[in-house]
Amino acid sequence: MLKAISLSLLLSCSFGATAWAQEPKMGGWINAVIQPEPPGLMLAQIQNGPTQMVSGNIYEGLLRYSKTLEPLPGLAESWSVSDDAKTYTFKLKSGVTWHDGKPFTSADVLFSIEMLKQTHGRARTNLVQLDKVETPDDTTVVFKLTQPFGPFLGIFEVGSMPMVPKHLYEGTDYKTNPNNNTPIGTGPFMFKEWKKGSFIQLVKNPNYHVKGKPYIDGIYWQIIPDAAARSVAFETGKVDVLPGGSVENFDVPRLSKVKGACITGEGWEFFSPLAWMWLNNRAGPTANKKVRQAIMYAVDREFAKDVIWNGLGKVATGPSASTIKFYTDDVPKYPFDPAKAKALLKEAGYKGEKVRLMPLPYGETWQRWGEAVKQNLIDVGFNIETIATDVPGSNQKIGDWDYDIAFTYLYQYGDPALGVARNYISSNIAKGQVFNNVEGYSNPEVDRLFAEGANATPDSKRKELYEKAQKILVEDVPVAWLLELQFPTITNCKIKNLITTGIGVNDGFRDAWIDK
Amino acid sequence: MRNLFKRLLKNPGGLIGVVILIIAVIIAVAGPWLFPNSPWRMVQRPFVPPFTLAAVPLGTDALGRDVFAGLIYGARVSLLVGLVSTLVALIVGVPLGAMAGYFGGRIDDALMRFTEFFQTIPSFALAIVLVAILQPSIYSIVGAIAIVSWPPVARLVRGEVLSLRTREYVQAAIVTGQSHSWIIWREILPNALSPVIVLASLMVATAILLESSLSFLGLGDPNLISWGYMVGAGRTVIRQAWWITVFPGLAILVAVLGLNLIGEGLNDVLNPRLRKDSR
Numbered sequence: 001m002l003k004a005i006s007l008s009l010l011l012s013c014s015f016g017a018t019a020w021a022q023e024p025k026m027g028g029w030i031n032a033v034i035q036p037e038p039p040g041l042m043l044a045q046i047q048n049g050p051t052q053m054v055s056g057n058i059y060e061g062l063l064r065y066s067k068t069l070e071p072l073p074g075l076a077e078s079w080s081v082s083d084d085a086k087t088y089t090f091k092l093k094s095g096v097t098w099h100d101g102k103p104f105t106s107a108d109v110l111f112s113i114e115m116l117k118q119t120h121g122r123a124r125t126n127l128v129q130l131d132k133v134e135t136p137d138d139t140t141v142v143f144k145l146t147q148p149f150g151p152f153l154g155i156f157e158v159g160s161m162p163m164v165p166k167h168l169y170e171g172t173d174y175k176t177n178p179n180n181n182t183p184i185g186t187g188p189f190m191f192k193e194w195k196k197g198s199f200i201q202l203v204k205n206p207n208y209h210v211k212g213k214p215y216i217d218g219i220y221w222q223i224i225p226d227a228a229a230r231s232v233a234f235e236t237g238k239v240d241v242l243p244g245g246s247v248e249n250f251d252v253p254r255l256s257k258v259k260g261a262c263i264t265g266e267g268w269e270f271f272s273p274l275a276w277m278w279l280n281n282r283a284g285p286t287a288n289k290k291v292r293q294a295i296m297y298a299v300d301r302e303f304a305k306d307v308i309w310n311g312l313g314k315v316a317t318g319p320s321a322s323t324i325k326f327y328t329d330d331v332p333k334y335p336f337d338p339a340k341a342k343a344l345l346k347e348a349g350y351k352g353e354k355v356r357l358m359p360l361p362y363g364e365t366w367q368r369w370g371e372a373v374k375q376n377l378i379d380v381g382f383n384i385e386t387i388a389t390d391v392p393g394s395n396q397k398i399g400d401w402d403y404d405i406a407f408t409y410l411y412q413y414g415d416p417a418l419g420v421a422r423n424y425i426s427s428n429i430a431k432g433q434v435f436n437n438v439e440g441y442s443n444p445e446v447d448r449l450f451a452e453g454a455n456a457t458p459d460s461k462r463k464e465l466y467e468k469a470q471k472i473l474v475e476d477v478p479v480a481w482l483l484e485l486q487f488p489t490i491t492n493c494k495i496k497n498l499i500t501t502g503i504g505v506n507d508g509f510r511d512a513w514i515d516k
Numbered sequence: 517m518r519n520l521f522k523r524l525l526k527n528p529g530g531l532i533g534v535v536i537l538i539i540a541v542i543i544a545v546a547g548p549w550l551f552p553n554s555p556w557r558m559v560q561r562p563f564v565p566p567f568t569l570a571a572v573p574l575g576t577d578a579l580g581r582d583v584f585a586g587l588i589y590g591a592r593v594s595l596l597v598g599l600v601s602t603l604v605a606l607i608v609g610v611p612l613g614a615m616a617g618y619f620g621g622r623i624d625d626a627l628m629r630f631t632e633f634f635q636t637i638p639s640f641a642l643a644i645v646l647v648a649i650l651q652p653s654i655y656s657i658v659g660a661i662a663i664v665s666w667p668p669v670a671r672l673v674r675g676e677v678l679s680l681r682t683r684e685y686v687q688a689a690i691v692t693g694q695s696h697s698w699i700i701w702r703e704i705l706p707n708a709l710s711p712v713i714v715l716a717s718l719m720v721a722t723a724i725l726l727e728s729s730l731s732f733l734g735l736g737d738p739n740l741i742s743w744g745y746m747v748g749a750g751r752t753v754i755r756q757a758w759w760i761t762v763f764p765g766l767a768i769l770v771a772v773l774g775l776n777l778i779g780e781g782l783n784d785v786l787n788p789r790l791r792k793d794s795r
Contacts, residue, residue, distance in 0.1 A: 375554070375557055
């Protein structure tokens with residue numbers, strides 16, 4: 001498709017080439033869209049997408065991650081791992097202060113970890129293998145693990161483990177602490193004002209610990225509830241930044257043609273959203289492996305990528321996105337092949353039993369995708385009935401295993417132990433929850449491979465285990481993988497260096513500057 | 517009745533309305549034989565403009581589905597929902613109104629308070645809530661539309677019955693000891709029918725609009741294509757592809773206009789005073 005080609009050309013040339021060539025200029029304000037309005041900004045307690053996007057400017061983590069997911073210094077300036085891979089020593093940056101002027105020390109790190117274990121679900125799971133934390137001096141933190149945990153260096157991103165000020169939170173009720181409304185962090189921007197339903201204003205932190213940064217004076221996060229109005233705001237120049245997912249997909253080609261608009265798909269490498277369809281492995285036709293394989297052959301995923309996602313993204317080959325560690329494409333392949341799908345259905349003895357399909361109620365793009373997949377499946381002989389729900393209804397049905405096929409997408413957080421294993425290991429089958437192994441897939445061999453993969457050393461051993469797991473999973477098709485999603489960030493081209501890491505916009509605007 | 521139909525055809529507006537309705541019914545009934553392909557099928561590349569390819573005369577939508585096929589199949593859903601929900605509303609509204617008007621007193625009070633209970637809630641809001649709670653399907657949509665449209669029927673029938681009840685032939689029937697139901701069904705209702713017929717034809721039009729509005733908001737039956745759904749799905753790309761919304765929008769307009777013309781025509785024909793004037 002021409003549209004897809006021109007878009008990817010834009011993607012490849014607009015950023016990168018020009019952005020680095022010039023000397024950054026100081027000053028100016030950036031207007032960015034935040035959608036939807038976040039429920040709060042206290043990142044240690046709320047991890048909604050929009051919260052992470054705004055608060056990534058206020059709070060910081062110990063590490064940041066490059067576009068290839070290598071750890072970069074954040075609040076920690078260096079780190080080392082012991083030979084037995086059970087002790088991690090972090091050297092913190094000295095001279096870092098909180099927005100209220102108090103110094104940031106190792107005591108804050110220790111406190112943050114204790115607090116996050118209570119308030120942050122994903123941090124709690126990430127820290128299961130943590131034995132204890134020691135703070136020999138103000139700028140040293142030592143993590144002792146009970147056993148080697150391969151992805152440990154991947155859990156320090158700001159949204160996964162934000163550092164919170166001990167002097168404001170210790171001994172208080174975290175939920176009702178008044179500081180939740182006026183968040184204090186160490187980040188490049190300070191919270192100034194939140195006019196509900198209108199905007200969130202952040203101003204430059206003059207004492208930021210990276211000298212000379214940030215370059216801009218501040219950020220207005222504009223809250224514009226209507227999708228069409230958001231597009232218009234960008235077209236008229238009222239806002240300069242449309243973060244990924246803030247406009248509908250079909251507006252992307254039009255907006256990318258606006259004069260002076262730059263578009264990039266980068267900045268999501270750490271999250272790597274992967275879309276798939278849950279297939280109920282317990283009951284109904286989808287309990288049969290052959291039927292599940294038939295679904296993989298029946299769905300035209302290239303079409304979905306080109307037409308529904310306007311050429312953005314990548315057809316998924318298996319449970320890991322290609323940006324995730326230990327990804328392999330040396331797995332069974334499922335090209336679009338309706339004839340093969342029909343043959344498999346015949347072999348499986350499928351006789352036209354009704355199969356319920358539940359699209360994701362996240363807006364037009366997902367509705368259209370549901371309709372396209374439904375037609376693909378009908379074409380090979382499935383008897384499909386679409387079930388329409390709202391978000392709570394969809395979550396409830398999926399959590400209660402009351403579905404046959406259901407769309408979803410989840411973040412993968414850079415490492416199979418953090419973002420992939422959770423959807424396939426049998427110990428993660430728990431009725432009533434939505435983002436675990438809701439398909440009910442259970443394979444002792446896969447369980448073993450994922451369990452050993454998390455704790456094996458060195459990385460070459462992990463790679464071997466995870467590649468084996470991927471091969472088995474792709475053969476078994478516990479869920480039908482669709483696309484590695486790309487949420488393009490659209491900016492006014494005069495804004496430079498907005499996205500410099502694999503965390504993208506969520507990593508804050510510390511490097512951004514405006515070319516006047 | 518045959519006489520009535522003839523007179524309707526002599527009324528210019530009524531004639532146009534009847535022609536439109538007959539065409540719509542033919543399309544709805546025969547459409548699937550003429551176009552065996554499902555309207556959901558992706559037949560061409562997306563966003564083919566209208567009048568460029570003979571195979572897809574009205575162009576394709578955002579997924580490459582034939583807009584013309586969508587119009588044909590959409591006619592079925594719109595007409596079906598319009599007729600069935602009106603029928604259900606009549607089945608509920610006419611007996612309620614007749615009983616209230618005929619018996620009067622406490623029965624009237626009770627039934628009218630019950631009717632007012634439904635009338636105080638804005639009908640479209642009530643329909644949205646009902647469909648959202650029951651999950652969108654053709655049954656819940658027909659049910660919701662029927663529930664919000666029967667109260668005016670009941671009130672109209674009650675008013676007619678109240679006035680007819682005092683007529684001498686009704687009094688005579690009561691005196692001769694006829695049963696209540698016989699009197700209502702054989703003496704009163706046939707004479708109260710004309711305004712109900714007019715109202716019903718307008719209700720079909722309203723029901724089509726209601727169904728389109730629900731589908732537009734994404735509360736249509738996800739397994740059936742309808743005009744409202746097409747407008748709703750095309751609305752988001754209206755700046756790139758006007759034809760996806762315009763054609764189903766025109767279809768709704770024409771269908772509703774046709775039914776309204778029939779309603780107006782019937783009103784003229786059935787109203788004895790107007791009839792004299794027109795002659």
